[in-house]
Amino acid sequence: MGYTKTEFGTMDDGRKVYRYTLTNENGVSASFTDLGGVWLTMMVPDREGNMADVVLGYDTVDMLLHGSGHLGEPVGRYANRIGGASFTLNGKTYELAKNSSGVNNLHSGPDFYRDRVWDVEVEEGGLGTAIHFSLFSPDGDQGYPGNANVTVSYTLTPDNSLKLDYHMVCDADTIANFTNHAYFNLAGHDSGCAMNQKVWMDADYFTATDDNSIPTGELVSVKGTPMDFTVMKPIARDIEADYEPLKQGGGYDHNWCFNHKPGELSLCARAEDEASGRVMEVYTDLPGVQMYTGNNLKPSFVGKGGICYNARDGYCFETQNYPNAVNRENFPSPVVKAGEEYKTTTIYKFGVL
Numbered sequence: 001m002g003y004t005k006t007e008f009g010t011m012d013d014g015r016k017v018y019r020y021t022l023t024n025e026n027g028v029s030a031s032f033t034d035l036g037g038v039w040l041t042m043m044v045p046d047r048e049g050n051m052a053d054v055v056l057g058y059d060t061v062d063m064l065l066h067g068s069g070h071l072g073e074p075v076g077r078y079a080n081r082i083g084g085a086s087f088t089l090n091g092k093t094y095e096l097a098k099n100s101s102g103v104n105n106l107h108s109g110p111d112f113y114r115d116r117v118w119d120v121e122v123e124e125g126g127l128g129t130a131i132h133f134s135l136f137s138p139d140g141d142q143g144y145p146g147n148a149n150v151t152v153s154y155t156l157t158p159d160n161s162l163k164l165d166y167h168m169v170c171d172a173d174t175i176a177n178f179t180n181h182a183y184f185n186l187a188g189h190d191s192g193c194a195m196n197q198k199v200w201m202d203a204d205y206f207t208a209t210d211d212n213s214i215p216t217g218e219l220v221s222v223k224g225t226p227m228d229f230t231v232m233k234p235i236a237r238d239i240e241a242d243y244e245p246l247k248q249g250g251g252y253d254h255n256w257c258f259n260h261k262p263g264e265l266s267l268c269a270r271a272e273d274e275a276s277g278r279v280m281e282v283y284t285d286l287p288g289v290q291m292y293t294g295n296n297l298k299p300s301f302v303g304k305g306g307i308c309y310n311a312r313d314g315y316c317f318e319t320q321n322y323p324n325a326v327n328r329e330n331f332p333s334p335v336v337k338a339g340e341e342y343k344t345t346t347i348y349k350f351g352v353l
Helices: 061-066 244-249
Strands: 002-010 016-023 029-033 038-045 051-053 086-089 092-095 119-125 128-137 148-156 161-170 198-201 203-209 215-221 253-258 266-272 278-284 288-292 315-320 341-352
Touching: 002 061, 002 128, 016 119, 016 128, 016 148, 029 148, 038 341, 198 288, 203 244, 244 253, 266 288, 266 315, 278 315, 315 341
Parallel strands: none
Antiparallel strands: 002 016, 016 029, 029 038, 038 051, 086 092, 119 128, 128 148, 148 161, 161 341, 198 266, 203 215, 203 253, 253 288, 266 278, 278 341, 288 315
């Protein structure tokens, strides 16, 4: 129980980078690094009690800085895509970097939060040990207005849940949309294709997109389409269907609109691996999730232990506000007023069938 701190590596400028590992009374553990606040490992048991690491990831500083895929990263200030790489707030237009399709912004890059060493505080609480990673994001950082204090907290609880809390306060009106880009494979990060694992989502609609994955503003019913996960099914069942949104994304890479009340922490998704018996439940107070099936992972993505991650070796549940919400009046507003607290929680709970 508690946590350990070990050296993870060294930055080019000589700064030390550390790994923090949380362990609960069941032997379940999760580790993170102060470089980017990245989620590195999640060791959970199968139905026989055998432990495996169920998140894809990297195990060196160089991999984290230069690898692709955003494995395990907290993403901010605004996760996912902003169309035209710009938005207007209080009558002023803010320009962001065009790092997606040459015209849009993706994950607030290319100056990602993952490339920065965060401040760390460890706290013992009623639910278990929490690690708080904090970052100061100055006015104009990544193109966004206002000086912001950002905290991403991870708590490993006695019921084998990893609780993620995001907090931000800014001194000017701004926008915010934080997520974690972890890729899950409940058979183990090194087990290959994850598409036979089953998924359920409490979502009757998804957001339609253009050819560059920017939401058009239209909410489309999942009923009668390959996007329907309201009844649990293997991810592979419909992923190759002759359906335009799947062709656009090269598989699943879309935002589903959860049915729960806004701001209410609810069970919103579940994944199962019948072979190992491992189960993961996703709880969030956010309105949507990007389920991404790792369509762009390539064998050149060398991860932990020298494992090469191929397309669809993992899948993401990136809980979020809807992509491009700042440019769509019918989407939930991502605006955070000056001095107002942005607070949101997502929980990944691990168990067995």
